[in-house]
Amino acid sequence: MSDVISSADARPVRAGFRRLAVAAAITSLVVIAVGGATRATDSGLACPTWPGCFTGGDFLPPITGEFVDGLGRNVTGINIWLEHSHRLVAGLLAVQVAALLVWVLRRYRHVPGLLWPVVVAAVAVNVQALLGALVVWNLVQAELVTLHLGLGTATMVLLIFLAARSHGAVATAGLRRPAEPNRARLWRLSVITTAMLWGQILIGGHLSGIHGGLAFKSRPLLGIFTIGPITIEEEAINVVHRYLAYAVAALVMVLAIRIKRSVDAAGGPAQLWARVSAGLVGLQIVLGVTNLYSDLSYVSVIPHLAVASWILAALTMTTIHLCDRDDLGSAARTPAPDRIGAGV
The missing domain is CATH 1.20.120 (Four Helix Bundle (Hemerythrin (Met), subunit A))
Structure with a gap:
């Protein structure tokens, strides 16, 4: 595929889009870190239902009290909020990717190097949400957790690619x-x-x-x-x-x-x-x-x-x-527009 886009599609990559792409990439790293904390503290079932914590619409679970997780074990408010924070940060990432998708469809839909990473990331984020639910419903089955981690890290790579390419002179179709x-x-x-x-x-x-x-x-x-x-x-x-x-x-x-x-x-x-x-x-x-x-x-x-x-x-x-x-x-670097x- 040619690296040259027609002059009709030659538009600036706006600073707002670039900042949002960077923010989404950083959020994806935070999602992985919080997910790791949830796993390391065995808090994956501290919220035994999904998408809420203890009920379907319980999006602000309590901090203090006595609680039981999906396996009938006693858990603390820290465990609950680790798991719930993982969901909240993932939700923030979903909102960021949705905003990027709307932006790229309205302004950059003819630029493959911006379009396809956002579209694939949007699909991946939705699949991740489904996998998150399956992980809870299947009591953190190892294979589902591994798939969840794999797709999460792959999404992170896509968003880093998007952030990096949106800061370049041209968003090419790929590496x-x-x-x-x-x-x-x-x-x-x-x-x-x-x-x-x-x-x-x-x-x-x-x-x-x-x-x-x-x-x-x-x-x-x-x-x-x-x-x-x-x-x-x-x-x-x-x-x-x-x-x-x-x-x-x-x-x-x-x-x-x-x-x-x-x-x-x-x-x-x-x-x-x-x-x-x-x-x-x-x-x-x-x-x-x-x-x-x-x-x-x-x-x-x-x-x-x-x-x-x-x-x-x-x-x-x-x-x-x-x-x-x-x-x-050894060629000299020339700043690109x-x-x-x-x-x-």
């Missing part, structure tokens, strides 16, 4: 492999690393859902230096999670090093985001080890999931900027 060979190899490595991280997040979410995070508590070296007799699902998923983590960490470091060696002396956005990804991976390793030594304390589990989403966001930005021709090489229809 395309660069023509320059070295740049194309870096782009391909970034795409592979991002996809593997997304898979790693899903496996980690499923591991949490089946309560397998401490499967090797009595044999901490199993799955690290040796592969012993693996007899249960929790052990198998744990091993896959660990080895995929090693692979993703290695790929992120390689990507950061290769981009650093490829960019000009002044650096660039791709190099910056690759460095951020590498730094967050180091933090993630520390949090993963802390999870084991703390018996999966929510103090470390919550940031563990949040940081995973930040790494995914940083790798997404790295991939996007590798598609921008001025990020790599903020108009749809200008060349990339």
